Each structure stands twice: as structure tokens, then as C-alpha cells.
Amino acid sequence: MRGLLVSAPASGTGKTTVMLGLLRALAEDGLVVQPFKSGPDYIDPAFHRAACGRASFNLDTWGMGPRLLAAVAAQAQGAEICVAEGSMGLYDGVATRGQTGFGSSAETARRMGWPVVLVLDVGGQAQSAAATALGFRQYMPDLPFAGVILNRVASARHARLTQLGMERAGLPVLGVLPRRGDLTLPERHLGLIQAAEHPDLEAAIAGYAEFLRAHVDFAAIRAAAEGAPLPSKTPLPSPPAQRIALAQDAASSFTYPHLLEGWRAAGAEVLPFSPLADEPPDPRADLVWLPGGYPELHAGTLAAASRFRAGLCAHAQSRPVHGECGGYMVLGRALIDKQGARHEMAGLLGLVTSYESRKLHLGYRRAALLGPMPGQSEGALLRGHEFHYSTIVEQPDAPLAEVSDADGTPVPETGSRRGHATGTFFHLIAQEEPQ
CATH class of the missing domain: 3.40.50.880 (Class I glutamine amidotransferase (GATase) domain)
Known part of the structure; x- marks a missing residue:
């Protein structure tokens, strides 16, 4: 069950647009892509499906027990690569353990064996961004880690300085995304608008994929995917009526x-x-x-x-x-x-x-x-x-x-x-x- 988990230090760093662009580009390359969402999100799975044509499912280490987590993960049957989107910051969860964990995206990545792609908003800093990334890499030493995608890079000089910091920290740079004001999704009080309400979702996702192709090393992305063995097919929750x-x-x-x-x-x-x-x-x-x-x-x-x-x-x-x-x-x-x-x-x-x-x-x-x-x-x-x-x-x-x-x-x-x-x-x- 090879895959990756796209996460970030915090919400608002651009991980959703990166996620949608990755899903679409990988699907355009002929891969059967299985999307997932880490945590209790009601909106993102519909965007994932629109991006790659395959239903997305939530994986939740607080709300789901081991058998249900295995049943949800088994929905990847037939896929060639899994791509999961994290919630909030990589390590954000609750204080009290739930069914199998505290609900963080890091727990999902570790349980599934998916290396983390950390999306960093590097606006307003350069080499200092490496200290943030290194802290996230070392906070959970056994967490699989693929590398970083630098987002909202202002110039070629800014990119060079930020990459120097990453090289010093020993962190692979998988992509460098120039700052663009249109790489956002419309929002309302519960977060993103629903996928069905987006005024032109297909054009938006196609644009994200094109943008990522120009600035992300997809060969490195695909090579970084790893994972645990695919669970056997186990039943999902039974229906409450016929x-x-x-x-x-x-x-x-x-x-x-x-x-x-x-x-x-x-x-x-x-x-x-x-x-x-x-x-x-x-x-x-x-x-x-x-x-x-x-x-x-x-x-x-x-x-x-x-x-x-x-x-x-x-x-x-x-x-x-x-x-x-x-x-x-x-x-x-x-x-x-x-x-x-x-x-x-x-x-x-x-x-x-x-x-x-x-x-x-x-x-x-x-x-x-x-x-x-x-x-x-x-x-x-x-x-x-x-x-x-x-x-x-x-x-x-x-x-x-x-x-x-x-x-x-x-x-x-x-x-x-x-x-x-x-x-x-x-x-x-x-x-x-x-x-």
C-alpha cells in the first residue's frame, strides 16, 4: 500500500491545493490513485474525488478502532499509489487517546507507513525555514519523511537561500512553488465551500496540476512513496436499515x-x-x-x-x-x-x-x-x-x-x-x- 501523506506545520499553508494538484497529475500520468483524508473532515473528500476520479475516505486514529482503520485502508485495493491529506498541523491532535491514538496526521502516516511530504509556507523567511522543517522531522524520529515542498517562494534568490538551509539540515526539497495569488479555494464559515458549489472546479484542479508539474519533482515524489502491506478486505460498518x-x-x-x-x-x-x-x-x-x-x-x-x-x-x-x-x-x-x-x-x-x-x-x-x-x-x-x-x-x-x-x-x-x-x-x- 505505497503512499504519501501531504501535511504542513499549520492550516493555511497551501496543502489542499498541493494535494489536489498531486492527485490530478498522478492520475494524468496513468496511475490509479487512492486518496484519503486524515481526521474528521466532511468537505475535502469530495474535492479529492473530483481530482482523481476515485472516492476518498477518512482515516481517523481517535475515532476509529483497529478493525475499522484496516477496513477503510483496504479501500485502496486496486490502487497503485495512495495520497493522504493531513488535517491542521502534522502533529495536532487531542490530549486524550482515542480508539488507537490522539487523532494527529502524524499517527496516520506512521500507522500506514506513508512518508510525509511537508508543505512549508516560506514567506518572510529563508534559511530559517529549515529549522522549522528540521523540528518537524525530529519531533517523531520514527515517522517516515519524504521531504518538503516550499510554497509561496518570492524570487529565485529566495528559493536559493531557502534550499541552502534545507541542504544544511539534510532535508530533500521535492518542489519549489512560486508565490501565486490564485492558488486558493473559496471558503465559508466551516472552511472550504463544497466541491459541488465551486464555480469552476475542473479548471481550478487542472491549473493546480499544471502548476505543480512545472515546479515539483514528480519522479522524486513517486520514488518516495512507501507503505505497510495492504490489509485484508474487512467489512465496513453495517447499514442501519435496508x-x-x-x-x-x-x-x-x-x-x-x-x-x-x-x-x-x-x-x-x-x-x-x-x-x-x-x-x-x-x-x-x-x-x-x-x-x-x-x-x-x-x-x-x-x-x-x-x-x-x-x-x-x-x-x-x-x-x-x-x-x-x-x-x-x-x-x-x-x-x-x-x-x-x-x-x-x-x-x-x-x-x-x-x-x-x-x-x-x-x-x-x-x-x-x-x-x-x-x-x-x-x-x-x-x-x-x-x-x-x-x-x-x-x-x-x-x-x-x-x-x-x-x-x-x-x-x-x-x-x-x-x-x-x-x-x-x-x-x-x-x-x-x-x-
């Missing part, structure tokens, strides 16, 4: 790829529908699943989607409905947008949420279920991740779970249950594996 009506549009888009792949691989029928297009869930469905997304940006449209709401409520009279984060908000009674306007939602739960006064809720979550939810029984221990800016105004229903952060500190976002409806603010990663 026929699953899955909301899929700009307001409902965040479901972990390994879950969807596991559902389909086990023979479940996934029936997409669009609440924004006022489509009701398929009446044949055993379960309606509303993923996270951006309902706060489409609250008026969702409030006016009468066919969707009627179909959802009809389903919930006798069969389960579950919502995650944005989907949970849609199941509630009302959503207050950033202008303070109140929009009526499905009303299957009593939840009222507000985006008017933004507050960041971010981090891993561990949940002990106080009642059943689709695919999980009462008492199940779950791992997930929460990332949103909305606040709870009212939550009158029974809590779904006792929820804590990665360090065991309780959080107030416990989820809700009423009748056949359940919801959580965390996105499910996995059920905890037995120790």
Missing part, C-alpha cells in the same frame, strides 16, 4: 464516505432525495437519514418545502428518522438565521436553534446512548465529531445520549429523541470497538 432515504443537496451533504460505502457494500439501497427541491423521501424507505450541511443558508427554502416536510412527517409516524448536525436542526421546530428571522422546520423534535449569535462548537465527541437510534441500541458507545456555529435556544425532548468531548468533559449538545425521530449535533464516525 432501504435508506438519504437527503443529498447543498443543505444536506456531510456523511462520512466509509459509512455510505459500508451501507452499499452490505446490500442496502440508498435512495437520494433533495429537501431543497421539495422532494419527499421515498415512501418505500425503512429509514430517513438527514445528514449535516448548511441548512442555515437555506432556511427559507426548507421552511417552504411543504412536500418534503409532509413526506418526512408521514414517514416518522411509523418509521425512524435521524438527523446529524444540520439534519438535526431541520428535524427541530425552528431555525433562526443570522439576520434573526425565524423559519419553521419539520417539528418532529422540539429543538430550536439559532445562527444569529454564532458560537463555534468543534471537536471529537464520545456518546453513550440513553435510547436507541437507527443502527445502534441503547447503551452503545459511539465516536463522532462536531463542527458548527449554531446554538440551542430550546431543547425540550429527552436527551439521546450522554455526550463528552475527547477529554471526557460533558457537553450540552446531547441530541434528542421523540417518537421515531432522533438527532445529534455530532457526525457519527463509528461505534467503539471492544478493547
Whole structure:
């Protein structure tokens, strides 16, 4: 399972554009490329797929146990090279060990045997950048390390001085990228916009690949790839129902790829529908699943989607409905947008949420279920991740779970249950594996 992990000292250094350019260029060279994302990211995998034509999966050493990590890694079957994108800085994680680690990108690289390609923003420094790179190289001595890509280089003189520092530190330079103002992706409050919303994603990715070809040593990149043996094919998480009506549009888009792949691989029928297009869930469905997304940006449209709401409520009279984060908000009674306007939602739960006064809720979550939810029984221990800016105004229903952060500190976002409806603010990663 030869591969590389693209990381950086911090967010905002250009690793995502480097990642997309590498994926596209390697695919253009005829390689079957398997992309991965280290950590709990909901957006980047869709960009990866657009770049190389193959579904990307999250690898998460905090949220996933050994068997699930192996099952996700086994999705590389048939690929010739793996390229993973790190989250935040290379060593950034949490303080308390999860299923197999602390959630850092370095742990993913070490576990999979993938050498790290460190993307360095060298703006405002020259030889000093080597000290930063050397510190990252030596912080975890047994971490496989491929070399560095120097980003935002101002001139030929700047490149020469920075490379001299790297030579002195004994660090291979795999590429030198001149400063360019257009090598960025559009963003909004949760990070990048979704891949489907990019005004011209294909042209952007093609441009990244062309830029990298001119400034990166692809022969050295390919030669640096290493890895552990590919795990045997093991099952991904089983589906929570046989026929699953899955909301899929700009307001409902965040479901972990390994879950969807596991559902389909086990023979479940996934029936997409669009609440924004006022489509009701398929009446044949055993379960309606509303993923996270951006309902706060489409609250008026969702409030006016009468066919969707009627179909959802009809389903919930006798069969389960579950919502995650944005989907949970849609199941509630009302959503207050950033202008303070109140929009009526499905009303299957009593939840009222507000985006008017933004507050960041971010981090891993561990949940002990106080009642059943689709695919999980009462008492199940779950791992997930929460990332949103909305606040709870009212939550009158029974809590779904006792929820804590990665360090065991309780959080107030416990989820809700009423009748056949359940919801959580965390996105499910996995059920905890037995120790």
C-alpha cells in the first residue's frame, strides 16, 4: 500500500491545493490513485474525488478502532499509489487517546507507513525555514519523511537561500512553488465551500496540476512513496436499515464516505432525495437519514418545502428518522438565521436553534446512548465529531445520549429523541470497538 501523506506545520499553508494538484497529475500520468483524508473532515473528500476520479475516505486514529482503520485502508485495493491529506498541523491532535491514538496526521502516516511530504509556507523567511522543517522531522524520529515542498517562494534568490538551509539540515526539497495569488479555494464559515458549489472546479484542479508539474519533482515524489502491506478486505460498518432515504443537496451533504460505502457494500439501497427541491423521501424507505450541511443558508427554502416536510412527517409516524448536525436542526421546530428571522422546520423534535449569535462548537465527541437510534441500541458507545456555529435556544425532548468531548468533559449538545425521530449535533464516525 505505497503512499504519501501531504501535511504542513499549520492550516493555511497551501496543502489542499498541493494535494489536489498531486492527485490530478498522478492520475494524468496513468496511475490509479487512492486518496484519503486524515481526521474528521466532511468537505475535502469530495474535492479529492473530483481530482482523481476515485472516492476518498477518512482515516481517523481517535475515532476509529483497529478493525475499522484496516477496513477503510483496504479501500485502496486496486490502487497503485495512495495520497493522504493531513488535517491542521502534522502533529495536532487531542490530549486524550482515542480508539488507537490522539487523532494527529502524524499517527496516520506512521500507522500506514506513508512518508510525509511537508508543505512549508516560506514567506518572510529563508534559511530559517529549515529549522522549522528540521523540528518537524525530529519531533517523531520514527515517522517516515519524504521531504518538503516550499510554497509561496518570492524570487529565485529566495528559493536559493531557502534550499541552502534545507541542504544544511539534510532535508530533500521535492518542489519549489512560486508565490501565486490564485492558488486558493473559496471558503465559508466551516472552511472550504463544497466541491459541488465551486464555480469552476475542473479548471481550478487542472491549473493546480499544471502548476505543480512545472515546479515539483514528480519522479522524486513517486520514488518516495512507501507503505505497510495492504490489509485484508474487512467489512465496513453495517447499514442501519435496508432501504435508506438519504437527503443529498447543498443543505444536506456531510456523511462520512466509509459509512455510505459500508451501507452499499452490505446490500442496502440508498435512495437520494433533495429537501431543497421539495422532494419527499421515498415512501418505500425503512429509514430517513438527514445528514449535516448548511441548512442555515437555506432556511427559507426548507421552511417552504411543504412536500418534503409532509413526506418526512408521514414517514416518522411509523418509521425512524435521524438527523446529524444540520439534519438535526431541520428535524427541530425552528431555525433562526443570522439576520434573526425565524423559519419553521419539520417539528418532529422540539429543538430550536439559532445562527444569529454564532458560537463555534468543534471537536471529537464520545456518546453513550440513553435510547436507541437507527443502527445502534441503547447503551452503545459511539465516536463522532462536531463542527458548527449554531446554538440551542430550546431543547425540550429527552436527551439521546450522554455526550463528552475527547477529554471526557460533558457537553450540552446531547441530541434528542421523540417518537421515531432522533438527532445529534455530532457526525457519527463509528461505534467503539471492544478493547
